[in-house]
Amino acid sequence: MSEIKKKRREVLKNIGRLVGYGVLGGVFAGFARSLWPNVLYEPPKRFRIGKPEDLADGVNFFSEHRLYVFKRNNEIWSISAVCTHLGCTVNYVALPEPKVMKVAGKEIKEEWEFHCPCHGSKYVADGTPYAGPAPRPLPHYYMEIDPATGMLVVDTSKEVPQDWRFKLA
Amino acid sequence: MEKKLPNNGPEDKKPTAPQQKPAAKKPAPKRPKLPDVKDDPFPMDSWLIYLVSIIGAFIFGVAAYKEFNPEYKKYQVEFKRLIEMKFGTEAAEKVPMGVQQIWVKDLNRVDRCITCHMGYEWRGLEGEDVPEVFRTHPDLDGLIAKHPFKDYGCTTCHGGQGYATNMKEAHVIQKGKKVRWLEPLLGKEKAKEYKFADWQKMPLMEINCNTCHRHEDSLPGTPYINLAKKLWNEKGCIGCHKLFGEGGDIGPDLTYEGSKSHESFDIHAPYYVIKNGKPVPSGRTIAQEMKRRGLPLSVFSWHLLHFEEPRSITPTSAMPNFGLNEKEKRALAMLMMSWKRVNLPAKYIPKMEGRGAAAPKVDTAAADTTAETADTAVADTTAKMEETPKVSYDPELAKRGEELFDRKGCTACHDLDSRKVGPPLRDVAARRDHEWLKHMIMKPDSMILNDPIAQELLQEFSVPMTNQNVSEEEAKAIIEFLKKAATEK
Ligand code: FES
Numbered sequence: 001m002s003e004i005k006k007k008r009r010e011v012l013k014n015i016g017r018l019v020g021y022g023v024l025g026g027v028f029a030g031f032a033r034s035l036w037p038n039v040l041y042e043p044p045k046r047f048r049i050g051k052p053e054d055l056a057d058g059v060n061f062f063s064e065h066r067l068y069v070f071k072r073n074n075e076i077w078s079i080s081a082v083c084t085h086l087g088c089t090v091n092y093v094a095l096p097e098p099k100v101m102k103v104a105g106k107e108i109k110e111e112w113e114f115h116c117p118c119h120g121s122k123y124v125a126d127g128t129p130y131a132g133p134a135p136r137p138l139p140h141y142y143m144e145i146d147p148a149t150g151m152l153v154v155d156t157s158k159e160v161p162q163d164w165r166f167k168l169a
Numbered sequence: 170m171e172k173k174l175p176n177n178g179p180e181d182k183k184p185t186a187p188q189q190k191p192a193a194k195k196p197a198p199k200r201p202k203l204p205d206v207k208d209d210p211f212p213m214d215s216w217l218i219y220l221v222s223i224i225g226a227f228i229f230g231v232a233a234y235k236e237f238n239p240e241y242k243k244y245q246v247e248f249k250r251l252i253e254m255k256f257g258t259e260a261a262e263k264v265p266m267g268v269q270q271i272w273v274k275d276l277n278r279v280d281r282c283i284t285c286h287m288g289y290e291w292r293g294l295e296g297e298d299v300p301e302v303f304r305t306h307p308d309l310d311g312l313i314a315k316h317p318f319k320d321y322g323c324t325t326c327h328g329g330q331g332y333a334t335n336m337k338e339a340h341v342i343q344k345g346k347k348v349r350w351l352e353p354l355l356g357k358e359k360a361k362e363y364k365f366a367d368w369q370k371m372p373l374m375e376i377n378c379n380t381c382h383r384h385e386d387s388l389p390g391t392p393y394i395n396l397a398k399k400l401w402n403e404k405g406c407i408g409c410h411k412l413f414g415e416g417g418d419i420g421p422d423l424t425y426e427g428s429k430s431h432e433s434f435d436i437h438a439p440y441y442v443i444k445n446g447k448p449v450p451s452g453r454t455i456a457q458e459m460k461r462r463g464l465p466l467s468v469f470s471w472h473l474l475h476f477e478e479p480r481s482i483t484p485t486s487a488m489p490n491f492g493l494n495e496k497e498k499r500a501l502a503m504l505m506m507s508w509k510r511v512n513l514p515a516k517y518i519p520k521m522e523g524r525g526a527a528a529p530k531v532d533t534a535a536a537d538t539t540a541e542t543a544d545t546a547v548a549d550t551t552a553k554m555e556e557t558p559k560v561s562y563d564p565e566l567a568k569r570g571e572e573l574f575d576r577k578g579c580t581a582c583h584d585l586d587s588r589k590v591g592p593p594l595r596d597v598a599a600r601r602d603h604e605w606l607k608h609m610i611m612k613p614d615s616m617i618l619n620d621p622i623a624q625e626l627l628q629e630f631s632v633p634m635t636n637q638n639v640s641e642e643e644a645k646a647i648i649e650f651l652k653k654a655a656t657e658k
Contacts, residue, residue, distance in 0.1 A: 015219075
């Protein structure tokens with residue numbers, strides 16, 4: 001067999017291999033992709049809670065979304081009301097007078113707390129648990145203004161640090 | 170076959186296989202001499218393998234391209250550009266990408282229309298300069314405030330296939346093809362197909378309005394349906410047709426006419442024309458007649474022809490020709506299509522305004538009873554009762570009714586004088602008529618689905634009354650007992 005024929009055969013073989021692996025890889029990629037669906041049948045992770053100026057100063061509760069939204073000095077932030085223990089809705093408890101607490105090494109002066117009615121978990125104002133079985137702090141969620149409607153949108157798929165604030169212009 | 174494939178490799182036995190049988194008797198035919206494979210660097214099978222893999226790779230490439238470039242992407246890119254132009258880059262960055270949907274659990278709807286119609290609630294895109302697909306939904310503060318997107322989705326009113334993510338399937342465009350979607354998009358195209366003069370207003374959508382609002386006498390924004398309801402009363406249709414168990418027996422029950430499947434309309438039956446007052450076969454089938462008039466082959470067209478002349482469809486029909494004009498025919502056909510069987514969660518049942526408001530002024534005594542029974546909607550009947558408090562009853566039957574009232578477990582939820590799970594029943598016999606009571610006692614489940622008063626009561630008491638298997642005669646006895654109770658106070 002001539003050298004040139006041999007070479008040609010090699011080239012074609014390689015092309016064949018490439019195509020074969022390419023298709024195989026594609027099939028696997030497709031399979032892997034199918035594990036992340038485009039959409040789900042579940043309540044949306046992003047939802048609107050109304051115009052920021054319509055929020056009351058202090059605490060606002062959205063029972064439909066189980067969410068506390070606070071507004072203070074042009075700052076807005078939201079805390080989940082779902083107890084991190086077994087998922088009861090925690091109560092907002094206004095303290096008769098502000099108290100200073102030492103939680104996780106920090107000193108916090110707080111005016112309210114969250115108490116879970118189910119198994120007695122208690123959280124300080126920033127969501128850190130200090131009593132009961134709750135293992136984790138209550139998550140804070142990202143918020144932004146929806147350009148379509150000018151309303152405040154909460155995105156529960158994005159957690160933010162406890163001191164994150166949405167600033168009103 | 171060997172002649173055709175001189176390059177066959179020695180392994181390729183298939184072409185010789187059919188000759189194996191005769192070979193059992195005759196001596197095996199001599200194989201033609203095959204060229205030596207070793208000398209042929211590209212035998213036929215390798216060519217085939219290359220060809221198949223190349224075609225496979227091509228198909229794969231097309232599939233991958235389609236996956237990454239779906240039809241909606243083009244709209245989303247364009248929408249982003251529009252927003253950038255109108256509201257700046259910052260707003261444009263927040264335009265979501267990928268499949269968007271409104272999921273309405275209670276109505277079992279998943280509407281992905283907003284994947285392309287992205288401007289549906291974006292204020293400031295109302296103008297004519299915005300392409301129609303991106304325009305803001307009209308009447309956001311009126312109609313949509315009452316029917317929020319998140320509770321109704323899109324297809325509840327518009328029809329169409331909510332799951333689809335490309336235009337052809339979502340809009341259910343027919344264009345000559347035989348596609349029978351149960352829920353076509355009731356937009357301008359459909360209205361044009363049926364030659365509505367006012368197709369711009371998307372009149373067919375009224376069908377879906379009336380599916381929920383069927384018990385209202387009239388509803389703003391639905392001129393066709395309102396006209397049809399007026400005709401229904403004027404022409405006395407109820408004389409022959411039953412609705413929710415009420416009405417004549419001569420014609421078919423029309424309660425859920427809109428839910429009849431298209432298979433139950435035989436459009437290939439002969440079409441008749443009326444000659445000298447008698448129906449004679451026209452030589453065409455109903456379908457051919459529809460085609461002749463340029464109507465789509467559909468249930469809606471069937472209704473149009475039927476309202477024009479019932480005997481042209483069913484020559485023995487007893488239904489008179491009402492001499493309806495074009496608009497009236499369409500209106501009635503829409504009314505028929507709207508009477509669908511739907512299972513609405515309580516919060517979707519329209520509040521019937523006007524019912525309580527139309528009640529005449531009641532004096533304080535009557536108002537008290539009304540408050541007690543916590544049923545403002547019937548204030549008018551209560552007032553009437555005050556004038557005619559005499560309710561006669563059969564004492565024998567009433568006694569039996571009292572027993573039944575206990576035995577059937579009515580007392581679990583109802584007391585005569587105080588509100589328990591259900592309303593107090595002391596003067597119910599004076600408040601409601603006999604028929605209503607009978608239905609409510611015998612089949613409360615269907616009353617809740619169909620009767621506006623029962624629905625209002627359900628909204629108020631939130632626990633639906635259960636069917637206790639009461640026979641008609643037992644129901645009569647219980648009603649007698651209730652009548653008796655009404656007289657003793
Ligand atoms: S669920 Fe809150 S403490 Fe258990």
